Amino acid sequence: MPILDLKTSAILGLVLHGALALVMLQTYLTRKTYPGFRSWTLGLICWALASALFFFRDQVGIAASVLLSNILYFLFSILLYSGLARFYNFDLRRRLLAVTIGVAALSLGGLYWNLLAVDDVTMRVFFSSAGMGTILGIASLAPLAVPQGRRQAIQLGISLGLGGDALLFVLRAQDALLSPWNPDFLAQDTYLKLIVIFGLFVLVLTVCGFISLMHARLEEELLQAQSELKRQAGTDALTGIRNRRSFMENALHGVAQARRYNQKLSLILFDLDHFKSINDTHGHMTGDRVLSGVARACQSAVREVDTFGRWGGEEFAVLMFQTDLDGARQTGERLRELLRGLRPLGDMGVMITASFGVAELGDEGFDEMMARADQCLYRAKREGRDKVCLAA
Amino acid sequence: MPILDLKTIAILGLVLHGALALVMLQTYLTRKTYPGFRSWTLGLACWVLANGVLFLRPVIGDTVTVLLGSLLLYLFGILFHNGVIRFYDLKNRKRRLAVDAAVLGTGLAIVYWNYFFLQNSNIRVCVNSFTTGFVLLRAGMDPLWLPKARRNFVQLGISLSILLIALGLFLRAFAAATGPQYPPRVMGDPMLMPLLVLGLFGIVLAVYGFISLMHARVEEELREAKANLQEIANTDALTGLLNRRGFSEIAAHDIKLARRYGHRMSLIIFDLDHFKNINDTHGHAVGDVVLSAVGRACLDAMREVDTVARWGGEEFAVLLPQTALEEARQTAERLRGLLRGLRPLPGADIRTTASFGVAQLGSESFDALVARADACLYQAKRDGRDQVCVAE
Numbered sequence: 001m002p003i004l005d006l007k008t009s010a011i012l013g014l015v016l017h018g019a020l021a022l023v024m025l026q027t028y029l030t031r032k033t034y035p036g037f038r039s040w041t042l043g044l045i046c047w048a049l050a051s052a053l054f055f056f057r058d059q060v061g062i063a064a065s066v067l068l069s070n071i072l073y074f075l076f077s078i079l080l081y082s083g084l085a086r087f088y089n090f091d092l093r094r095r096l097l098a099v100t101i102g103v104a105a106l107s108l109g110g111l112y113w114n115l116l117a118v119d120d121v122t123m124r125v126f127f128s129s130a131g132m133g134t135i136l137g138i139a140s141l142a143p144l145a146v147p148q149g150r151r152q153a154i155q156l157g158i159s160l161g162l163g164g165d166a167l168l169f170v171l172r173a174q175d176a177l178l179s180p181w182n183p184d185f186l187a188q189d190t191y192l193k194l195i196v197i198f199g200l201f202v203l204v205l206t207v208c209g210f211i212s213l214m215h216a217r218l219e220e221e222l223l224q225a226q227s228e229l230k231r232q233a234g235t236d237a238l239t240g241i242r243n244r245r246s247f248m249e250n251a252l253h254g255v256a257q258a259r260r261y262n263q264k265l266s267l268i269l270f271d272l273d274h275f276k277s278i279n280d281t282h283g284h285m286t287g288d289r290v291l292s293g294v295a296r297a298c299q300s301a302v303r304e305v306d307t308f309g310r311w312g313g314e315e316f317a318v319l320m321f322q323t324d325l326d327g328a329r330q331t332g333e334r335l336r337e338l339l340r341g342l343r344p345l346g347d348m349g350v351m352i353t354a355s356f357g358v359a360e361l362g363d364e365g366f367d368e369m370m371a372r373a374d375q376c377l378y379r380a381k382r383e384g385r386d387k388v389c390l391a392a
Numbered sequence: 393m394p395i396l397d398l399k400t401i402a403i404l405g406l407v408l409h410g411a412l413a414l415v416m417l418q419t420y421l422t423r424k425t426y427p428g429f430r431s432w433t434l435g436l437a438c439w440v441l442a443n444g445v446l447f448l449r450p451v452i453g454d455t456v457t458v459l460l461g462s463l464l465l466y467l468f469g470i471l472f473h474n475g476v477i478r479f480y481d482l483k484n485r486k487r488r489l490a491v492d493a494a495v496l497g498t499g500l501a502i503v504y505w506n507y508f509f510l511q512n513s514n515i516r517v518c519v520n521s522f523t524t525g526f527v528l529l530r531a532g533m534d535p536l537w538l539p540k541a542r543r544n545f546v547q548l549g550i551s552l553s554i555l556l557i558a559l560g561l562f563l564r565a566f567a568a569a570t571g572p573q574y575p576p577r578v579m580g581d582p583m584l585m586p587l588l589v590l591g592l593f594g595i596v597l598a599v600y601g602f603i604s605l606m607h608a609r610v611e612e613e614l615r616e617a618k619a620n621l622q623e624i625a626n627t628d629a630l631t632g633l634l635n636r637r638g639f640s641e642i643a644a645h646d647i648k649l650a651r652r653y654g655h656r657m658s659l660i661i662f663d664l665d666h667f668k669n670i671n672d673t674h675g676h677a678v679g680d681v682v683l684s685a686v687g688r689a690c691l692d693a694m695r696e697v698d699t700v701a702r703w704g705g706e707e708f709a710v711l712l713p714q715t716a717l718e719e720a721r722q723t724a725e726r727l728r729g730l731l732r733g734l735r736p737l738p739g740a741d742i743r744t745t746a747s748f749g750v751a752q753l754g755s756e757s758f759d760a761l762v763a764r765a766d767a768c769l770y771q772a773k774r775d776g777r778d779q780v781c782v783a784e
Binding site: 003004005007008009011012015016019020023026027030031032153154197200201204205207208211212214215216218219221222225226228229232233237243245279280283284285287311312313314367370371374378 | 396397400404411412419422423424545546549592596600603606610613614617618620621624635636672675676677703704706759762766770
């Protein structure tokens with residue numbers, strides 16, 4: 001007696017794959033899945049039905065078994081391919097699908113012609129194995145042409161399994177083609193056993209692989225959502241620059257660093273002049289556009305190492321690392337000139353100016369530095385606006 | 393010959409479970425998982441090793457097989473139970489595990505003692521099966537006391553799988569206790585076949601269940617993250633009220649309703665008077681406290697159907713569905729009185745007043761409605777502040 005019993009393997013495979021088809025169906029119905037999963041689920045159901053028909057061919061009759069189970073087997077392989085094609089959405093998707101359908105149609109045509117005209121089981125094995133081998137081969141290789149699929153260990157595993165299956169089918173086709181006419185071919189079919197046993201493992205692992213691919217994509221989406229969440233929490237919704245919270249976080253870190261390495265740190269605080277009147281005259285929408293324009297212009301005007309944020313209403317702040325009071329004053333003047341020349345609503349639109357307060361970090365904390373910059377800002381306002389004032 | 397071949401089942405089960413153990417390990421190492429998954433992975437590895445040891449009996453000898461095989465089987469049971477406890481964060485983890493350990497320890501002691509002094513196969517089979525079955529029974533039943541887990545199809549599937557294995561083990565223990573003397577090696581054990589079949593399917597389904605539970609939790613986290621994103625996008629960080637964007641969304645919806653059913657609707661916009669002074673005199677931190685307090689007070693004073701939002705800097709908006717102009721004016725007056733009496737900072741004499749603009753929705757757009765209310769607000773400011781002005 002051989003090590004493994006064919007009938008036992010076939011029964012176990014049938015029950016196992018049937019159970020997994022239900023698992024996939026349940027996953028499809030209740031979980032978030034991505035394109036392709038439905039095809040795989042339907043494919044697996046086809047496979048389980050086909051295996052059942054093949055197994056019970058004595059009960060359902062040879063003709064019905066051959067007709068139906070072969071259609072189902074080919075449906076399985078096409079659905080498997082089309083699931084992968086949908087999941088990776090590759091360029092040649094439709095053309096390859098047409099190829100798989102063509103191969104399946106040719107094989108089934110040969111099979112049916114054989115069944116009705118010649119009734120030679122060896123030829124039938126050749127037609128179905130050659131067709132299955134070709135389609136499974138396409139399904140295993142196509143995802144590897146996509147970089148995303150090639151880089152994924154799970155996809156490599158799936159491709160390896162399907163490729164092995166395809167190889168066994170091709171070998172079986174070759175075996176059938178070369179062997180003489182033999183009505184009992186199935187009884188001596190060595191590759192059938194290998195396919196049943198290898199297929200048992202491959203399908204179990206492939207189902208695992210499919211679920212794992214879903215899992216991976218879900219996780220990717222979660223990571224994206226989480227990083228987006230983090231970004232939005234620190235971003236001012238209107239202008240897209242840092243909000244006060246994010247600015248503060250950065251500033252406290254900067255202050256600690258400046259202390260630790262005994263470096264200079266300066267702060268510029270500025271407030272748009274007569275901004276209320278823009279809102280009043282032109283409406284809030286226009287006011288919003290002005291704020292966005294100012295934020296955009298200043299963001300590209302400050303150095304990349306500097307921290308720029310919206311401090312509140314029409315107030316903005318720039319934190320400048322390794323910069324002393326005079327350096328910050330120069331930047332303040334530059335920004336003042338920039339804003340004077342800015343026409344955020346286009347050439348005919350309003351002109352804006354801003355008043356600036358500048359302070360350098362002394363022995364005090366961030367809040368005190370901010371308070372000093374704020375005082376200077378109001379001094380600039382009192383002294384006629386559109387100017388830069390320095391904290392002593 | 394029976395339908396199923398024992399050796400085939402054993403080999404297929406061993407290879408299949410081994411492959412699934414690798415799948416779980418890969419999932420554990422590369423995917424986001426949750427507490428419990430590691431225990432399940434290790435448990436499955438122990439199960440595979442225990443079966444492998446049993447299989448290698450002719451090579452490694454009886455002593456190693458019995459001693460190591462029993463130990464690994466027990467580890468499998470306790471690790472599965474531990475995984476369940478951790479995943480559902482069940483109470484009294486240590487006590488639950490201590491009960492398991494006590495039962496398994498006693499069992500192991502009996503098995504070892506039996507092996508060295510009695511050499512009775514029935515006792516070994518009975519004790520091994522009973523104790524492992526006992527721990528698996530607990531692993532299967534524990535989650536079913538939680539309503540959340542009881543309603544979860546996946547968990548029901550896992551519990552069913554584990555309980556079926558436990559049932560197989562109990563039947564085997566019963567058969568060993570009551571049946572005739574077994575030969576020294578247990579391949580003749582009549583209950584081995586049903587147990588192997590149950591084990592083969594049960595473990596495969598349990599592994600899918602475990603992966604599916606992880607999947608479900610990632611999905612839950614994703615839903616939460618997305619809901620948070622939505623909330624952040626629509627919420628003002630300082631006051632916790634809706635921001636302009638969130639307010640506009642709700643207003644668009646309410647306006648549609650009002651138009652559809654011919655209801656009236658009004659809008660109040662108010663702006664704190666001389667708010668800059670508070671910021672200048674007391675600092676931004678105090679200004680923030682005032683804004684928060686005003687937002688809270690306003691929200692508390694409104695009906696549940698009303699929508700309160702921070703419109704910008706120190707400006708707030710209230711949308712009143714099914715409310716005519718006169719009623720809205722009264723509401724605004726009430727708010728005005730409320731704000732006058734508000735002391736946002738206990739101990740500090742900071743008073744707030746506000747100027748109000750009120751308008752009723754006509755046939756115009758939302759933006760036009762806002763513009764009319766806004767114009768009234770500025771009328772109120774010009775007329776001396778701390779008053780309500782109504783748009784005709």
